[in-house]
Amino acid sequence: MNDIGTQQAQQPARPDPAPLDLTACVRSATAAPSLHNSQPWRFRISADSVDVYADPRRRLDVLDPAGRELLISVGAAVFTLRLAIRGAGHLSDLELFPVEEEPDLVARVRVGKPMAPTPAAEALVAAIPHRHTNRWPFARSVVPADAVERLADAARREGGTLTVANAVSRNAILSLSQEADRALRSKGRYRAELARWTSPHAGRRDGVPATAIGPWDALEILPIRDFGLLQPRFDRAVAQFEPYPTIMVLATDGDTPRHWVNAGQALQRVLLTATWLNLATTPISQPVEIPGVRRLLTASGSGKWAQMVLRVGYGRPAVTTPRRPLAEVLLPDSSEES
Incomplete structure (x- = not known):
C-alpha cells in the first residue's frame, strides 16, 4: 500500500529527526x-x-x-x-x-x-x-464540485469508491434508509443494544453522550440515528434539516474482511479531508445494516459493495465524544509477557 502523503513530491529527510513517540x-x-x-x-x-x-x-x-x-x-x-x-x-x-x-x-x-x-x-x-460526527441540521448550501472530487480522490487513495448521489438516487437512498431505520427500531434487541451505548454513568469514556445526540428531524427526511429513542420525544430538540442533503455512498471492490478494513481506512481519509475542507459529515449506517437494503445499494454488475452512506454539508461545530484512556486499549509488549 502506498504511504500517506505520496500525492506530492516526497520531502527530503530531516537532518536530525526527533525520536518517534x-x-x-x-x-x-x-x-x-x-x-x-x-x-x-x-x-x-x-x-x-x-x-x-x-x-x-x-x-x-x-x-x-x-x-x-x-x-x-x-x-x-x-x-x-x-x-x-x-x-x-x-x-x-x-x-x-x-x-x-x-x-x-x-x-x-x-x-x-x-x-x-x-x-x-x-x-x-x-x-x-x-x-x-455531526447529527445537526446542515446549511442548504451546495457542496462545491471540487470538494466532492477531493473527497472521492481521498477514497480512491485507500482503495475505495465514493459516489455522490444525484437527485433520483438520493431520494431512493433516503427512502431505503428510512425503511432500514424503521426495521431496526422495531426490534427489541436493537433498542436494548442502543440503551447499552447511550446510558450515561459517571466517568464513562465510550458510547454516545446526550450532548452528541442532536435533534430529531421534524419532517423525518433524514434517518439520523435516533439515540433518543428511549427518551420521550418532547424532551429532545426539534429541528428542520436540509431538504436536499448531499448523500454519498462509499463502496469497495469486494466484501471480505480485508475490504472492510480498507473501507474503514478510506472512510477516515474521506472524513478527515472533509474536516480539512470545513465540511461536516454524518455516517448513515442503517441502510448497510439491513442485508436486503444493502443489496439494493450494491452495484452487483461492477462488483462494488456498499459499505457506508455519508451525509456531507456545512454545519455547526459538533461536540467531542469521549475516548477511553490508553491504559484500556494498550496491550503489553509481547516481550514483557514472556
Missing part, C-alpha cells in the same frame, strides 16, 4: 470514528511497529453480527495511526492480518525511514482532533 501516535489513532463510539480496538507497541487488534467484546451483536462495521472502525483507527506516524516524520509499511492464527490481529504497522511529511499529510493530521 508511538504512544502519541496510538493516542491519535483512538480518535477514529466507530459504530456507537464503541472503540473496538486494542494496540500493542513494540520497538519499531504497532499491532492493531479488533476487540470482539465490543462488537454490536444486533447491528453487526458479521463484524463488518467493527472492522471498518478498526480500519479507521489503522489509517489514523499511519497518518500520525507520517505526520511525525516517518514512512510506514502496512500488513493486514499478518498472522493467520490470530484473526483479531487486524494490522501491523511498521515504522519506516524518516521522511518529512507533505503539507497535505500535515493538514490531515491537524484535522484529527476536529473530526466529529
Whole structure:
C-alpha cells in the first residue's frame, strides 16, 4: 500500500529527526470514528511497529453480527495511526492480518525511514482532533464540485469508491434508509443494544453522550440515528434539516474482511479531508445494516459493495465524544509477557 502523503513530491529527510513517540501516535489513532463510539480496538507497541487488534467484546451483536462495521472502525483507527506516524516524520509499511492464527490481529504497522511529511499529510493530521460526527441540521448550501472530487480522490487513495448521489438516487437512498431505520427500531434487541451505548454513568469514556445526540428531524427526511429513542420525544430538540442533503455512498471492490478494513481506512481519509475542507459529515449506517437494503445499494454488475452512506454539508461545530484512556486499549509488549 502506498504511504500517506505520496500525492506530492516526497520531502527530503530531516537532518536530525526527533525520536518517534508511538504512544502519541496510538493516542491519535483512538480518535477514529466507530459504530456507537464503541472503540473496538486494542494496540500493542513494540520497538519499531504497532499491532492493531479488533476487540470482539465490543462488537454490536444486533447491528453487526458479521463484524463488518467493527472492522471498518478498526480500519479507521489503522489509517489514523499511519497518518500520525507520517505526520511525525516517518514512512510506514502496512500488513493486514499478518498472522493467520490470530484473526483479531487486524494490522501491523511498521515504522519506516524518516521522511518529512507533505503539507497535505500535515493538514490531515491537524484535522484529527476536529473530526466529529455531526447529527445537526446542515446549511442548504451546495457542496462545491471540487470538494466532492477531493473527497472521492481521498477514497480512491485507500482503495475505495465514493459516489455522490444525484437527485433520483438520493431520494431512493433516503427512502431505503428510512425503511432500514424503521426495521431496526422495531426490534427489541436493537433498542436494548442502543440503551447499552447511550446510558450515561459517571466517568464513562465510550458510547454516545446526550450532548452528541442532536435533534430529531421534524419532517423525518433524514434517518439520523435516533439515540433518543428511549427518551420521550418532547424532551429532545426539534429541528428542520436540509431538504436536499448531499448523500454519498462509499463502496469497495469486494466484501471480505480485508475490504472492510480498507473501507474503514478510506472512510477516515474521506472524513478527515472533509474536516480539512470545513465540511461536516454524518455516517448513515442503517441502510448497510439491513442485508436486503444493502443489496439494493450494491452495484452487483461492477462488483462494488456498499459499505457506508455519508451525509456531507456545512454545519455547526459538533461536540467531542469521549475516548477511553490508553491504559484500556494498550496491550503489553509481547516481550514483557514472556
